[in-house]
Amino acid sequence: MKKPSDTLIAIAKIGDLVTQTLDTSEILSQVVAITANIMKVDVCSIYLYERDENALVLEATIGLKHDAVGHVHISFGEGITGRAAKQGRIVAVKDVTQDKRHKYIPMTGEEEYRSILSVPLRFQDEVIGVINVQTKEPRTFEKHERHLLKTIAHQVSGSLRNARLYERVLSAKRELEQTQERLVQSEKMAALGRLATTLSHELRNPLAGLKGASQLLLKKTDELDERKQYVNLILDEVERLGRIVEDLFHFARPRVLRYEMVDANKIINDVLLLNTHDQVLMNITVRKRLSKLPMIMADSDKFKQVVVNIILNAMDAMSEGGELIVSSGVIRNEPEGKDIATFQFRDTGYGIPEDVMGHIFEPFYTTKPRGVGLGLSVCKAIIEEHCGRISISTNNTTGDSTGIVVTIEIPINNPQKVLTK
Numbered sequence: 438m439k440k441p442s443d444t445l446i447a448i449a450k451i452g453d454l455v456t457q458t459l460d461t462s463e464i465l466s467q468v469v470a471i472t473a474n475i476m477k478v479d480v481c482s483i484y485l486y487e488r489d490e491n492a493l494v495l496e497a498t499i500g501l502k503h504d505a506v507g508h509v510h511i512s513f514g515e516g517i518t519g520r521a522a523k524q525g526r527i528v529a530v531k532d533v534t535q536d537k538r539h540k541y542i543p544m545t546g547e548e549e550y551r552s553i554l555s556v557p558l559r560f561q562d563e564v565i566g567v568i569n570v571q572t573k574e575p576r577t578f579e580k581h582e583r584h585l586l587k588t589i590a591h592q593v594s595g596s597l598r599n600a601r602l603y604e605r606v607l608s609a610k611r612e613l614e615q616t617q618e619r620l621v622q623s624e625k626m627a628a629l630g631r632l633a634t635t636l637s638h639e640l641r642n643p644l645a646g647l648k649g650a651s652q653l654l655l656k657k658t659d660e661l662d663e664r665k666q667y668v669n670l671i672l673d674e675v676e677r678l679g680r681i682v683e684d685l686f687h688f689a690r691p692r693v694l695r696y697e698m699v700d701a702n703k704i705i706n707d708v709l710l711l712n713t714h715d716q717v718l719m720n721i722t723v724r725k726r727l728s729k730l731p732m733i734m735a736d737s738d739k740f741k742q743v744v745v746n747i748i749l750n751a752m753d754a755m756s757e758g759g760e761l762i763v764s765s766g767v768i769r770n771e772p773e774g775k776d777i778a779t780f781q782f783r784d785t786g787y788g789i790p791e792d793v794m795g796h797i798f799e800p801f802y803t804t805k806p807r808g809v810g811l812g813l814s815v816c817k818a819i820i821e822e823h824c825g826r827i828s829i830s831t832n833n834t835t836g837d838s839t840g841i842v843v844t845i846e847i848p849i850n851n852p853q854k855v856l857t858k
């Protein structure tokens with residue numbers, strides 16, 4: 438390479454590159470290719486400085502082994518490359534075998550290269566990396582060659598800065614978008630909350646009236662009167678509306694809980710008993726594996742609401758029949774020495790596809806034509822208010838049908854709640 442105009446070609450090519458892409462690794466790999474070609478060398482590599490490790494990491498190369506990219510770490514000041522970085526100046530060596538400073542790195546396969554020209558990449562006063570060229574034949578790098586590599590180094594430093602600035606702008610933009618999204622979301626939730634409060638308040642009283650009146654009507658209707666089935670229908674639907682209103686009410690005012698000592702197994706038994714009629718009709722087998730539990734500190738109405746919501750979901754999912762296994766037990770949380778009550782509801786229903794799983798706890802998320810989508814979000818809020826956890830996974834114990842397992846954990850003694858009661 439004799440013609441000084443090569444400098445111009447190189448600068449023009451690298452300049453073009455920078456206007457075309459802002460992807461750092463793309464820029465670096467193109468720069469090493471262009472440089473090796475123009476300088477007619479066997480190797481061109483770029484190392485970037487990692488502040489945390491105080492080392493130079495190989496980021497792009499042509500000529501050295503490709504597997505080495507990302508894996509070669511040269512301590513600041515070590516070998517010829519490290520020295521160029523540490524001293525912030527060009528180091529040229531005609532024959533590394535004659536140079537004590539040279540440190541050979543086996544992973545790169547560089548033993549066949551004799552001469553090296555090492556130029557620091559700078560960013561204002563700071564060294565941010567090194568660009569190296571190497572040749573097999575011992576070679577004295579001439580002044581204009583050193584000048585060329587220095588100019589390339591300058592260009593690379595500039596484009597790295599642009600790319601980094603751009604990355605920063607992008608991430609700031611992403612952050613802004615997320616904040617905005619959260620803001621809109623929380624505004625929406627607040628509006629929904631207000632709506633839910635009004636609705637649940639307005640609906641509770643008339644529903645209670647409807648329920649009372651239809652129960653009276655049921656009593657006054659003769660056993661054989663065919664109108665009795667209509668009254669039962671009214672009662673069923675009133676029950677359903679009542680549950681929706683309770684969920685709405687909890688969604689709107691989650692923090693009004695009354696804690697007492699509660700027999701959780703009894704609540705589960707009561708709820709299951711209430712639904713027995715439907716279970717038989719729907720061909721659902723219920724198996725109970727309830728272990729003896731101590732009384733737990735909980736809001737019994739809210740806990741019941743959780744159990745009802747989970748069991749109704751299981752029944753919805755097993756409209757063609759199936760099996761529901763309800764179990765309870767106590768586990769000891771060792772690090773804290775706390776006893777935790779656990780409850781599992783395992784069904785063999787239609788299960789939850791992966792893309793749905795991430796949404797099921799969101800308020801108003803439903804996959805059912807007649808669903809409201811508040812059940813699980815309310816369960817989660819109630820369980821968390823009890824300092825507990827709720828999780829859902831696919832039921833792996835079943836053969837062909839999938840189904841899900843809902844697991845609930847509630848600390849048995851919740852000192853915080855005792856105090857605030």
Ligand SMILES: Nc1ncnc2c1ncn2[C@@H]1O[C@H](COP(=O)(O)OP(=O)(O)O)[C@@H](O)[C@H]1O
Pocket residue numbers: 746750751752754784786787788789793797802803804805807808809810811812813814840841
């Ligand atoms: N046992 C279950 N089996 C299958 N899918 C379920 C089960 N429980 C909940 N899901 C899914 O989670 C969604 C949200 O449930 P939920 O919050 O109770 O609202 P809703 O029952 O009104 O749809 C349901 O629409 C359903 O897709």
Ligand SMILES: [Mg+2]
Pocket residue numbers: 746749750810811812813
């Ligand atoms: Mg539900």
